[in-house]
Amino acid sequence: MLNCIALDDEPMALEIIKAHCAKLPFINLSHTFTQASKAAHHLQKFPVDLIFLDIQMPDVDGIHFYENITQEIMVIFTTAFSEHAIDGFRVSAVDYLLKPIKFNRFQVACEKANDHADYLKSKFSKQSTDLLVRSEYALVKIPFSEILYLETMGDYIKIHSKNREVTLTLMSMKKMVAQLPKTEFRRVHRSFTVNQQAITSVRGKNIFIGEHSIPIGKTYESDFNNEFEQ
Numbered sequence: 001m002l003n004c005i006a007l008d009d010e011p012m013a014l015e016i017i018k019a020h021c022a023k024l025p026f027i028n029l030s031h032t033f034t035q036a037s038k039a040a041h042h043l044q045k046f047p048v049d050l051i052f053l054d055i056q057m058p059d060v061d062g063i064h065f066y067e068n069i070t071q072e073i074m075v076i077f078t079t080a081f082s083e084h085a086i087d088g089f090r091v092s093a094v095d096y097l098l099k100p101i102k103f104n105r106f107q108v109a110c111e112k113a114n115d116h117a118d119y120l121k122s123k124f125s126k127q128s129t130d131l132l133v134r135s136e137y138a139l140v141k142i143p144f145s146e147i148l149y150l151e152t153m154g155d156y157i158k159i160h161s162k163n164r165e166v167t168l169t170l171m172s173m174k175k176m177v178a179q180l181p182k183t184e185f186r187r188v189h190r191s192f193t194v195n196q197q198a199i200t201s202v203r204g205k206n207i208f209i210g211e212h213s214i215p216i217g218k219t220y221e222s223d224f225n226n227e228f229e230q
Helices: 011-022 036-045 062-067 082-090 103-125 173-177 218-229
Strands: 002-007 027-033 050-054 074-079 095-098 130-135 138-143 147-153 156-161 167-170 185-189 192-195 201-203 206-209 212-215
Touching: 002 011, 002 036, 002 103, 011 027, 011 103, 027 036, 036 062, 050 062, 062 074, 074 103, 095 103, 130 156, 130 167, 138 167, 147 173, 147 212, 173 185, 173 192, 185 212, 185 218, 192 206, 192 212
Parallel strands: 002 027, 002 050, 050 074, 074 095
Antiparallel strands: 130 138, 147 156, 147 192, 156 167, 185 192, 201 206, 206 212
């Protein structure tokens, strides 16, 4: 079952989502929010699998809200404006629903999220030791143990590894991190994820991996420091 929340500034839109969720046995809509600040506070304490997220709200842009979530959470965007679809898929959204949301279309989006969650569980249960990415028209296999850190460059990810040139692949950081072992890799900045075993030192708000200096983002600082000290 997928544990979910919904964020929309329109109470009526939330009621529709709540009614649709009640018809799907694999969806548990635990909370709904009309204010982004309350939703963000909830996510800091209670992890969820999926968020139904409006894009255009008076207090925050839904795309920006999602990009600043530190957890790895699937998202289905909901909006009345079709021009936002490209932005939704740019951040690796599971789906994009146009209001008013019909149940049949809602069900398809939720089934996609459920299938993706099952795929991730199956993938990690096999205990893969390698990352597979497409780079320059080829499929490249990089052992997790060789990866030093990941860096965003526009819509691309630069994979810095031991004893090999930088690998460039078209992917969002959220999607990339979802493919990595959570016990070995930690996102420390909107633009950086590090292999914790490769860290040589931490000085102030910078992580050092050999000669490479990686900044620690303010949003990630507290979690990283607590984990690193342990």
